[in-house]
Amino acid sequence: xxxxxxxxxxxxxxxxxxxxxxxxxxxxxxxxxxxxxxxxxxxxxxxxxxxxxxxxxxxxxxxxxxxxxxxxxxxxxxxxxxxxxxxxxxxxxxxxxxxxxxxxxxxxxxxxxxxxxx
Numbered sequence: 469x470x471x472x473x474x475x476x477x478x479x480x481x482x483x484x485x486x487x488x489x490x491x492x493x494x495x496x497x498x499x500x501x502x503x504x505x506x507x508x509x510x511x512x513x514x515x516x517x518x519x520x521x522x523x524x525x526x527x528x529x530x531x532x533x534x535x536x537x538x539x540x541x542x543x544x545x546x547x548x549x550x551x552x553x554x555x556x557x558x559x560x561x562x563x564x565x566x567x568x569x570x571x572x573x574x575x576x577x578x579x580x581x582x583x584x585x586x
Contacts (some may be wrong), residue, residue: 470585474585476577476581477577477584481530481578488526492521509560526545547575554569
């Protein structure tokens with residue numbers, strides 16, 4: 469049972485990590501399009517680069533550190549980021565909220581199974 473829990477944790481965390489890596493890459497390398505999207509969603513564009521940095525940092529913390537409190541903060545930061553993304557997309561009705569829903573599901577699975585294996 470423990471091996472199955474580890475596999476589920478690493479698959480969910482790996483997929484979440486890939487999503488955050490792709491997202492951060494888009495924030496940095498396709499900044500003009502992302503800036504337009506952020507403006508349409510009602511967010512200031514100056515948060516794009518810090519958000520990319522914090523997404524990469526959060527993934528590093530979740531996958532590499534053993535400090536439980538720091539991991540909790542990383543999971544919490546991701547949760548609020550994804551929840552805010554979901555509600556912003558839903559409020560303007562652009563139909564792009566499914567990425568945030570998928571991220572929330574992967575985050576929840578990663579968190580729950582991370583707790584089970586530790």
